[in-house]
Amino acid sequence: MGTSGRLGLSWINKDRALVSTQEGGYEWVDRNDFRVAETRLLRDVTSVGEVHDSGERAQDNLLIVGDSVDALRALTGIPEFSDEYQGKVKLVYIDPPFNTGQAFAQYDDGLEHSVWLTMMRDRLLLIRELLAPDGSVWVHLDDAEMAYCKVLMDEVFTRPNFVATVVWEKTTSGRNDARAFSTDQDYILVYSRNPDSFKPRKVAHTAAADKAYKNQDNDPRGPWREVDYKCPKTADERPNLYYPIIHPYTGEEIWPRRERVWAYGREEHERHIAEDLLFWGRTGNYSFPKLKKFLTDRSADGTPPRTLWPTSEVDQSRTAKTESKKIFDGGVPFSTPKPERFMHRVIHLATEPGDIVLDCFGGSGTTAAVAHKMGRRWVTVEREPGTVESFVRPRLTKVVYGEDPGGVTELVGWEKGGGFRHMEVAPSMYERAAGRVLLAPWVTGETFSEAACAQLDGFAMDPHPEPPFVGRKGRQLLAVIDGLATDKSVQSIVDQLDEDERVVIVAKSYLREAADLLKTLSPGSRIKKAPQDLLDMKGRVRR
Structure with missing residues (x-):
């Protein structure tokens, strides 16, 4: 066997991708499958508290409902959001399913190893694009997949970006029903985007x-x-x-x-x-x-953080469940919450006020709640609508209106204020019928324009479009026709171009004469048929 190449982790179907199913599971597909390559839209649902105008919605705190990989693709692929988040997120903390085989009320924590590794790989690649040069990613795990994830993250972020493995004492009482050892700890793998730029803050003296x-x-x-x-x-x-x-x-x-x-x-x-x-x-x-x-x-600003976090400093799982019960008036708590004091330390070490914090496995909303109280901007993504309705949105609403006195509220001096925008990942713009890929029935009018623009790299929607012109990339304009493009419509579009401008026309169908006329009138301009030509243009994925 040769010795060239770098050390890596192999698993079944590593060269394939996953798409989530309506039943909450995953399906293996080729990496150029339209469901993998598609950039889905983010739709407004409602807002709570103070938010920006719709034209500046990307600057709001965002609660997004949908699969995390679709939300991350939207944040990296739609210019409205990528301009605000790509290369600017200071902290990503994620608490993904541990793959322990346990079934919790809010999500299924029992994924086959290859599925789990592929699921994590695809999200970590997108997270890497979002991280600021001095940013860091913290992945919370237990023994089930920690060792495998460490090697996976070495591949994605490279080994020099490994910072530390934090060990959290999540309980102070042993379990008498343990089969062998009673586990007291979880692990948090910490990686930087750039080892020369990431400098964690000091821990306050106790x-x-x-x-x-x-x-x-x-x-x-x-x-x-x-x-x-x-x-x-x-x-x-x-x-x-x-x-x-x-x-x-x-x-x-x-x-x-x-x-x-x-x-x-x-x-x-x-x-x-x-x-x-x-x-x-x-x-x-x-x-x-x-x-x-x-x-x-002694240094006045604290001491360097240590990798062992005892319960006495950051609380334990039992504390988190108590906090959850208080927030929801004694109701059934979230199955696997994290204590606010634990999250306070993570956010304190990795960010400054005003920085962006992202959690794409939102759970009960602890990351967003603590980030809000600490004056950070935040984005949290949760796949399960029921979890959002029962836990995340009510909790964050209480934070905004000053109705959450627990957790770190007193520690950080939180009172009330701010707000957030509740969004959802739109369904796929495509559907399969009789072996063919078609546009979904809802993809019409302005929605068709937005969806088409999202599939074209670098094109940003015009905040005030003048149809058929809806977007732009430099001196290249985007025109979308919700129907047939004829030689007459092409002539009208070209007549409105400046001498140094070109156009990409996306239509649901077009006449050959229209395509020929566009080549003659505006060399370098192109006409595309949706969905076929959009799929060709998006037939690539991040590797």
Whole structure:
């Protein structure tokens, strides 16, 4: 076997794609299938609180109902949205189905491995396009697929962009019914878009951390904590750190162990002595010194985040269910919510106020709710309409109107304000009949114009179209005819072009004479028949 190429993960049907079915499952299809290549529209449903005018709707917080891959394609493929989100999302946090074989009330968490990996691959590729250069993606998993997802994300984002694996202590009580081990933790895989640009924020100092600072020798500089004076290097690796020091109480020469030498060189050690920074125990009973680190010297903006997140700092699953019950007045809670304090830490580390946060597995809406309270912009996508109606929209509405006093509301000083736009992914503009792909009956008039424009790379809808002209890409115009394009309609369209402009005409049918006339009158302009020519133009997918 050859050794060329890079390490990768293989699985059945890796070269194929998935489309979601009406039953909530997935179907294998070729990657150039029209259902994979299509960019679906996003339709307005309603709005809550303060939102922009419809012409600036992409700037609103967005609650989108529909399959996440369709929503992500819309955000990356429709200029109205891609101009606002592509390369600008600071944080993507996703909590996808864990593939554990458990069935929760809100979604089926039991996907075959190849389906799960393909489902994740297709979404991660789109997420990569949305991330800002200094952005990051956080994928929340358990043992079922974490190891496989790590290798998958190495492929999508490349290994240098791996940042850390966070371990969250999700429970403090063991399960007596565990078959082998009682699992206490989940994992969050963190990747950057650019390893040189992503810089997580510091974690605020806690009261528990402050308790480690004491003043055992009444030092006038105030409380301090002990720090190990040795480092995990050997004498062979760092011979300059292997030397004797004098014990001030006994006068003995003290050597470090050859397998763990001093952390500081001789010159630095002499400075520590001169500045009274070494502590040998209250009675000189320490065999090796400790370095004193003063509370006053601590960084004011916090400490670097650690990868172990205990329940005492970010709460546990039980807390999240309690929060869910309070939000919904004691009703049945969401099956797998995450605590708001947990999400607060993720958002705090990865973003600043005003940044965009995306969650395309919305669940009960925790990410959006906490992002809103913290002054971030957000987009959340949830596939199940029932989950949106029962959990997500009511919860976010309470946040907007200041009716959610729980979670991190008090911590961040949230009162009320803002708003969001509730949208849905439109059905496919195509349908299959007798082996042929046709336009769906609802694709008429203005909707036909919008759907056609969405399939053409780079064309943006005109906010104030003058039919048949509905969009533009530079000096190239888009004209859409909901019916037959004749030589008369072509003549009328060309007559309205400036000398340096060209046009793409999309029609449901056209006469050959019309196509010939367009070539003669406007070389470089094109006429396309929907849906056949649109499918040809979109017969490619991201790899």
